[in-house]
Amino acid sequence: MSTQTVGLSSPVYQFQRVLAYTLGQSASVIVSDLDSSTNTVNVIASSAATAQALAQIVKPEQSFGNLKVAITVKDISGNTYQPTQSSCTTDTLVESAKTALINNPLIFDVRTVTDFSGKLVAGISIVPTAIQFWNDNLANPSSFTTLLAENGFEQVLIEQFKVFSEGKHIGNN
Numbered sequence: 001m002s003t004q005t006v007g008l009s010s011p012v013y014q015f016q017r018v019l020a021y022t023l024g025q026s027a028s029v030i031v032s033d034l035d036s037s038t039n040t041v042n043v044i045a046s047s048a049a050t051a052q053a054l055a056q057i058v059k060p061e062q063s064f065g066n067l068k069v070a071i072t073v074k075d076i077s078g079n080t081y082q083p084t085q086s087s088c089t090t091d092t093l094v095e096s097a098k099t100a101l102i103n104n105p106l107i108f109d110v111r112t113v114t115d116f117s118g119k120l121v122a123g124i125s126i127v128p129t130a131i132q133f134w135n136d137n138l139a140n141p142s143s144f145t146t147l148l149a150e151n152g153f154e155q156v157l158i159e160q161f162k163v164f165s166e167g168k169h170i171g172n173n
Helices: 011-025 048-057 090-100 149-156
Strands: 029-031 040-045 061-064 067-075 107-114 120-126 130-134 144-148 161-165
Touching: 011 029, 011 040, 011 061, 011 067, 011 130, 011 144, 011 149, 040 048, 048 067, 048 090, 090 107, 090 120, 120 149, 130 149, 144 149, 149 161
Parallel strands: 040 067, 120 161
Antiparallel strands: 029 040, 061 067, 107 120, 130 144
């Protein structure tokens, strides 16, 4: 009996769905389908301010072994945005996250928190809920991937953020 798993699509498609079911839950953000010719996903914001803030907090690239997917942040007019600084302060990251994640029902709060080492870091608290989306992995008979929303945001946000679950209800604080 074989223990090998078989899937129809590469993990870059699943990552696009994670982007769509986390960042794309905001009324201010649209996540495009994967452009398979360039392995690029566009995250499109409704305003220049939201796009610039998203560019500060979203990973610009995700690797899956030798496969890479690029995340391009644009505004509704098609202008592309890059992070403005390579190393932002904690307060700057918190403000960027507040702007970027506005109207996202999965976000409970964005604030400065203390990590286990006692250092102040940017924190994003996520409503304790699951996200679920279709996949075409033949090894998964339900055809759905289920993640805690917290785990989804950990995959798409830069590493400087402490992502954790908090709260009881879906909705902004």
